[in-house]
Amino acid sequence: MSKGDQVLKLEPSSELRFRGSFTKVVTANLKLTNPTDKNVCFKVKTTAPKRYCVRPNSGFVEPHGVVEVAVMLQPFDYDPKEKSKHKFMVQTMLAPEGEMDHETLWKEADQTSFMDSKLKCVFDFVGDSDDPVSIGVGNSGKTNAHSGTKTMTPASRSSPHPQPAMEIATSPKSLQADDGRNSNEEFEKLKSEIASPMEETLRLRKNVDQLSSTTEQSEDGVPTPKTTSVIRISKGNCNTPSSARSSAKRGNKFKLSERQRRHLIRCLRVLRKRDGAFTCKRLMEEAGIEERKVSTRTVTRYLNTAGYFYLQTRKKGLMTEDDHRKRVKFAKDMRKNFGTDVWKKEIAFYLDATSIAYKRNPFDQAIAPRARLAGKGDSRLWIALAKAAIARVNSTVVKLPPRSPDLHVIENVFAIVNSQLRKQARDHKIRRETFEEFKARVMNTFFTFPFVTINRLIDSIPKRMNSVIRNRGVRLKY
Numbered sequence: 001m002s003k004g005d006q007v008l009k010l011e012p013s014s015e016l017r018f019r020g021s022f023t024k025v026v027t028a029n030l031k032l033t034n035p036t037d038k039n040v041c042f043k044v045k046t047t048a049p050k051r052y053c054v055r056p057n058s059g060f061v062e063p064h065g066v067v068e069v070a071v072m073l074q075p076f077d078y079d080p081k082e083k084s085k086h087k088f089m090v091q092t093m094l095a096p097e098g099e100m101d102h103e104t105l106w107k108e109a110d111q112t113s114f115m116d117s118k119l120k121c122v123f124d125f126v127g128d129s130d131d132p133v134s135i136g137v138g139n140s141g142k143t144n145a146h147s148g149t150k151t152m153t154p155a156s157r158s159s160p161h162p163q164p165a166m167e168i169a170t171s172p173k174s175l176q177a178d179d180g181r182n183s184n185e186e187f188e189k190l191k192s193e194i195a196s197p198m199e200e201t202l203r204l205r206k207n208v209d210q211l212s213s214t215t216e217q218s219e220d221g222v223p224t225p226k227t228t229s230v231i232r233i234s235k236g237n238c239n240t241p242s243s244a245r246s247s248a249k250r251g252n253k254f255k256l257s258e259r260q261r262r263h264l265i266r267c268l269r270v271l272r273k274r275d276g277a278f279t280c281k282r283l284m285e286e287a288g289i290e291e292r293k294v295s296t297r298t299v300t301r302y303l304n305t306a307g308y309f310y311l312q313t314r315k316k317g318l319m320t321e322d323d324h325r326k327r328v329k330f331a332k333d334m335r336k337n338f339g340t341d342v343w344k345k346e347i348a349f350y351l352d353a354t355s356i357a358y359k360r361n362p363f364d365q366a367i368a369p370r371a372r373l374a375g376k377g378d379s380r381l382w383i384a385l386a387k388a389a390i391a392r393v394n395s396t397v398v399k400l401p402p403r404s405p406d407l408h409v410i411e412n413v414f415a416i417v418n419s420q421l422r423k424q425a426r427d428h429k430i431r432r433e434t435f436e437e438f439k440a441r442v443m444n445t446f447f448t449f450p451f452v453t454i455n456r457l458i459d460s461i462p463k464r465m466n467s468v469i470r471n472r473g474v475r476l477k478y
Contacts, residue, residue: 006115008040008061008092009033013117016071016088019124022078030069030119032090034061039095041105044069048086051076058102060095078125086121104292255294256302263287264299268308276318319403324473326401331465334398340462343409347398406476407464409457416453420445 011031020026034040043058053072061067071088092115096105256264267286271278280296280303289299303309319327334342390397405411424430424441433441467476 004113004115006090006092006117007034007036007094008042008090008115008117009035010090010117010119012119015120015122017122017124018073019126021127022073022076022123022125024075026073028071028073030071030088030090032061032067032069034063034065037063039063040092041095041100041102042067042090042092043106044071045089045091046086047088050074051086060100078123080125084121084123088119088121090117090119091115092117255298256289260287260289260294261302261306264289264302265306268303273321276320276323319473319475323401323403327404327407327468327473330401330407331468335462335465335469343458343461404475407461407468409454409461412457413449413454417442417445417449 009032011033016028016030018026018028030044032042039060039062041058041060044054046052046054051074053074055070055072056067057069059067093109093113264283264287268283271283271286275282280300281291284291284294284296284299300310387397400407421442424445464476468474
């Protein structure tokens with residue numbers, strides 16, 4: 001995969017040099033310069049992320065701007081024989097126009113547009129006493145202008161009066177050799193100090209093993225082996241159950257914040273009252289949660305844990321608060337204006353949109369799962385012809401409230417007829433029938449429908465009205 005040339009200027013361009021004793025944090029600076037007229041996004045990577053701290057490790061450089069990146073090396077035991085294999089890579093790309101989301105910018109970008117620059121790490125060990133020292137020639141008490149140190153003769157040390165003598169000079173190479181020997185001696189001393197506690201620990205473990213292999217006398221005088229069981233307990237997990245530790249580490253971080261969760265529940269209650277039926281995506285839009293940041297699966301799982309579950313949408317739809325008010329008003333008006341006998345003495349006929357569909361293979365349709373309902377009623381119920389015919393006979397139209405099949409007697413009748421037709425198809429195994437045969441079977445079922453059942457359904461309507469008022473419009477069991 002070919003990549004373009006680096007547009008940023010890096011200082012240094014090839015290596016990061018860390019100079020110090022490495023007993024404390026050592027910092028090396030990396031300067032990023034943007035000579036172009038566009039914003040450039042950058043990201044700093046390393047092969048040893050646990051050893052370095054980079055600030056900032058990502059961002060963007062403005063046109064003709066400069067960004068200083070501080071690379072901090074954590075303290076470690078320096079070994080001069082060990083070669084550094086650590087490397088850094090500065091990855092850049094031209095920033096797109098408009099607003100930028102740094103979280104998704106690098107994920108969605110084309111990798112062919114990346115520009116990489118690699119730098120190696122160099123360690124320069126400098127001890128605390130490795131300052132350059134120089135001793136030159138001169139009179140006693142005088143200061144060397146270059147080194148800032150006094151040079152003295154042996155005569156000046158022994159006598160208060162200056163005397164001529166042979167001048168002594170010490171070379172910087174000999175001083176560096178002495179300092180190197182001192183550093184090695186200190187290193188060996190520290191190494192022996194660290195090894196002594198380890199030897200003591202090994203000696204104690206050996207004593208414990210010897211004691212565990214010995215035997216002791218029981219009360220009966222029979223020698224019984226004494227065993228020692230050693231249990232290794234991790235720090236911080238002594239009082240925590242294993243189930244709690246495993247559950248705490250399981251899974252990714254939850255993407256929904258506490259505020260978003262509360263807002264979801266509030267919006268769910270509002271939509272339930274206002275719209276009745278809605279989807280999870282509609283709920284997320286109402287709550288202002290973007291699907292590209294939080295998936296619908298995450299929201300659904302949270303709603304399930306909060307006690308909210310999906311309901312299969314009814315054929316008549318879920319009722320809203322407005323539907324409840326209309327049902328209560330209708331029941332009160334019917335009881336006040338018409339009384340309880342209107343359903344048996346004054347209702348002439350029912351106009352309804354329920355239909356019985358013709359199926360080419362009734363047996364397969366009868367034994368098919370009934371989890372979902374297909375089809376819908378005739379939308380031409382209240383056509384102008386029907387209204388004109390009702391007006392000619394001076395009749396009053398009693399319009400039932402919407403989404404109220406429990407108040408429609410004809411709904412119960414058609415439901416019973418449909419169940420009987422399906423039962424006939426299963427019992428007689430009707431695989432194929434024409435439309436005329438289906439029509440004859442439907443008419444025969446209607447003509448043989450028991451009148452006692454119809455009278456019982458009509459007699460139950462006043463009770464249904466009272467139940468609607470008592471339950472404040474909630475759907476009934478009918």
